[in-house]
Amino acid sequence: MSAGPALQLVERMLEGDRVALARLMTLVENRSPELPEVMARIHPRAGAAQVIGITGPPGAGKSTLTDRMTARLRAAGKRVGIVAVDPSSPFSGGAVLGDRIRMQAHFLDPGVFIRSLASRGSRGGVARATRDVIRLMAAFGMDAILVETVGVGQTELDVMRLADTTIVVLVPEAGDAVQVMKAGLLEIADVFLVNKADREGAERLHAELVQMLQLRPPSAWTVPVLLTQAATDRGTDELMDALAKRQAWLAADEGRAERERARREQELIDVLEEEVARRVHRNLEAGASDGRAGLIEKVRAGTMDPYTAALTILDDAAAVDRLTRR
Amino acid sequence: MSAGPALQLVERMLEGDRVALARLMTLVENRSPELPEVMARIHPRAGAAQVIGITGPPGAGKSTLTDRMTARLRAAGKRVGIVAVDPSSPFSGGAVLGDRIRMQAHFLDPGVFIRSLASRGSRGGVARATRDVIRLMAAFGMDAILVETVGVGQTELDVMRLADTTIVVLVPEAGDAVQVMKAGLLEIADVFLVNKADREGAERLHAELVQMLQLRPPSAWTVPVLLTQAATDRGTDELMDALAKRQAWLAADEGRAERERARREQELIDVLEEEVARRVHRNLEAGASDGRAGLIEKVRAGTMDPYTAALTILDDAAAVDRLTRR
Numbered sequence: 254m255s256a257g258p259a260l261q262l263v264e265r266m267l268e269g270d271r272v273a274l275a276r277l278m279t280l281v282e283n284r285s286p287e288l289p290e291v292m293a294r295i296h297p298r299a300g301a302a303q304v305i306g307i308t309g310p311p312g313a314g315k316s317t318l319t320d321r322m323t324a325r326l327r328a329a330g331k332r333v334g335i336v337a338v339d340p341s342s343p344f345s346g347g348a349v350l351g352d353r354i355r356m357q358a359h360f361l362d363p364g365v366f367i368r369s370l371a372s373r374g375s376r377g378g379v380a381r382a383t384r385d386v387i388r389l390m391a392a393f394g395m396d397a398i399l400v401e402t403v404g405v406g407q408t409e410l411d412v413m414r415l416a417d418t419t420i421v422v423l424v425p426e427a428g429d430a431v432q433v434m435k436a437g438l439l440e441i442a443d444v445f446l447v448n449k450a451d452r453e454g455a456e457r458l459h460a461e462l463v464q465m466l467q468l469r470p471p472s473a474w475t476v477p478v479l480l481t482q483a484a485t486d487r488g489t490d491e492l493m494d495a496l497a498k499r500q501a502w503l504a505a506d507e508g509r510a511e512r513e514r515a516r517r518e519q520e521l522i523d524v525l526e527e528e529v530a531r532r533v534h535r536n537l538e539a540g541a542s543d544g545r546a547g548l549i550e551k552v553r554a555g556t557m558d559p560y561t562a563a564l565t566i567l568d569d570a571a572a573v574d575r576l577t578r579r
Numbered sequence: 580m581s582a583g584p585a586l587q588l589v590e591r592m593l594e595g596d597r598v599a600l601a602r603l604m605t606l607v608e609n610r611s612p613e614l615p616e617v618m619a620r621i622h623p624r625a626g627a628a629q630v631i632g633i634t635g636p637p638g639a640g641k642s643t644l645t646d647r648m649t650a651r652l653r654a655a656g657k658r659v660g661i662v663a664v665d666p667s668s669p670f671s672g673g674a675v676l677g678d679r680i681r682m683q684a685h686f687l688d689p690g691v692f693i694r695s696l697a698s699r700g701s702r703g704g705v706a707r708a709t710r711d712v713i714r715l716m717a718a719f720g721m722d723a724i725l726v727e728t729v730g731v732g733q734t735e736l737d738v739m740r741l742a743d744t745t746i747v748v749l750v751p752e753a754g755d756a757v758q759v760m761k762a763g764l765l766e767i768a769d770v771f772l773v774n775k776a777d778r779e780g781a782e783r784l785h786a787e788l789v790q791m792l793q794l795r796p797p798s799a800w801t802v803p804v805l806l807t808q809a810a811t812d813r814g815t816d817e818l819m820d821a822l823a824k825r826q827a828w829l830a831a832d833e834g835r836a837e838r839e840r841a842r843r844e845q846e847l848i849d850v851l852e853e854e855v856a857r858r859v860h861r862n863l864e865a866g867a868s869d870g871r872a873g874l875i876e877k878v879r880a881g882t883m884d885p886y887t888a889a890l891t892i893l894d895d896a897a898a899v900d901r902l903t904r905r
Contacts, residue, residue, distance in 0.1 A: 288886075289886040289887075289890050290886070290890075293884050293886040293890070296884035296886070297884075310636055310637065311636065408734055426752045514879045514880070517878050517879055518875065518879050520878075521863075521875065521878045521888055521889060522859075522864075523885075524885045524886055524888075524889040525859055525863065525892065525893070525902075526856040526859055528889055528893060529855050529859050529893070529902075529903075530852040530855065533852055533855050534848055534852060537848055549844065549847065552844060552846075552847045553840045553843050553844050554840070558619050558622035558623075559843065559846045559850045560614075560615040560616070560618040560619040561619040561622075562847055562850075563615060563850040564615050564616075564619070566851065567851070567854060567855070567905070568905070570900060573899070573900070573903050574896060574899070574900070576851075577855075577893065577899050577903065579894070
């Protein structure tokens with residue numbers, strides 16, 4: 254019984270090989286066909302890492318904050334994984350800025366592993382890749398995993414759902430609190446930071462956020478609103494205190510088991526959807542020479558609409574079998 | 580031969596019934612199972628509307644600009660569709676702010692149809708819903724369709740790919756041009772606007788953008804960078820001139836036919852993926868009483884990982900047939 258190359262990478266990664274970990278992350282980012290086997294093997298080892306999301310508009314100072322938090326976690330002896338989700342150019346397909354450059358203080362620390370994920374690829378692929386990278390990092394033995402997203406779109410909201418705790422970072426010039434609400438950030442924040450708090454408008458934004466939070470339905474977790482200046486490390490200790498409180502609250506929360514059950518079922522549906530879609534895509538692209546080619550050419554030429562073609566294909570059981578084959 | 584209720588809505592919509600149009604958009608937003616039939620029927624009628632995307636960070640003044648552009652298009656006798664893609668609360672599942680409120684100048688104009696799309700629902704659902712809403716508006720007879728997105732995440736980039744022309748709106752306080760590049764906006768912009776151009780830093784941002792555009796590979800279309808003040812209508816005429824130039828350029832572009840063929844094939848793959856995923860999801864949720872229930876319960880309880888369960892299900896041809904049934 255010899256394992257495939259991807260599973261060999263898994264064994265090496267579980268023994269502490271960072272290169273193997275990095276290569277597995279590339280498989281994850283490319284949504285490799287070997288992923289289901291890899292993730293099934295990882296699963297028993299991907300335990301109880303604390304996952305902290307950091308999001309907010311561009312330029313809010315999220316990377317500097319991540320850097321500060323990493324320093325504190327390392328000082329406490331924790332191993333830290335960092336996932337920076339970068340929007341990517343639709344043309345170049347790559348991450349534009351290397352967050353690694355800004356994180357160079359930790360780049361050589363063996364207790365830190367940093368990965369940028371470009372948000373290229375199919376829709377939903379970013380959130381899936383982030384979920385699987387988190388799991389790889391947990392299996393590698395990271396105690397805390399910081400997930401940083403740029404921007405406030407749906408992808409970012411999807412990614413933040415993966416976190417136990419979500420920090421929303423704002424700056425005074427990001428606009429008023431109505432914009433925060435509009436961007437869907439109010440409901441996902443477990444901790445609000447007003448960063449660059451020395452700038453004009455910080456106190457006003459702080460007050461607006463506190464007021465808005467009072468309008469939310471009462472919840473067992475009280476969302477703190479903290480003033481920080483990541484550039485000078487001001488407020489980082491208060492942030493770490495808030496995160497520790499949040500962890501204690503999560504551990505004691507009675508609804509957690511039921512939420513975990515629902516989350517696992519949802520993940521099964523998601524994995525099935527992705528795997529079926531992947532097979533359909535690959536088999537469709539490979540299958541242009543068989544009976545479906547006529548339909549596809551009609552769609553290309555614009556003489557048949559894609560919906561009619563799709564329903565015709567899916568009503569043919571033999572075609573469905575060909576499309577969903579491994 | 581009696582048509583189903585959804586197809587009856589289509590017939591009424593094609594006769595000019597706005598209520599039917601609105602109800603079809605709700606079907607689109609909810610990704611109704613009847614969609615493939617509806618879109619197949621719409622397809623021959625969804626012709627040559629000009630689709631203009633407007634994106635940029637929150638607070639850049641996109642809605643006011645949309646309002647100004649709508650006024651110009653209406654003055655030129657064009658019928659205008661407006662799609663405002665709102666990020667939504669993951670909790671409430673609805674759009675937070677009604678863009679309709681801010682668009683009240685046009686709300687009663689029968690030549691304008693405004694729709695907010697919340698970005699709730701499954702991943703990728705927003706871009707698909709936007710694509711189909713654009714097609715409904717085109718079939719309804721709109722000459723120009725303005726698609727406004729909040730934020731700069733992957734969803735927004737996906738949505739902007741649907742536009743013939745993408746306007747990226749920035750404001751001086753949005754940070755420097757590096758942030759623009761980081762957010763992936765440089766490559767999607769066909770027109771750059773520096774809005775709120777009376778504010779400090781506008782000239783500098785303008786100069787930075789012009790300089791950055793010179794670093795792009797040469798292209799047949801030259802991206803203009805315009806200074807606007809939507810609040811006082813300054814620069815709107817220049818924007819409309821730029822849009823007219825862009826339309827003329829697109830009409831003369833030789834690569835267009837080939838891009839259309841590729842786009843249509845991609846849409847077929849996308850429609851197939853969505854329909855297969857929808858069937859799998861529905862059949863899986865409905866099928867808890869048959870042989871797969873044991874697997875699902877194991878996943879819920881955490882005793883089997885979702886990947887192993889998914890591969891087991893997909894290796895069973897009879898299970899795949901049950902999962903992909905209409």
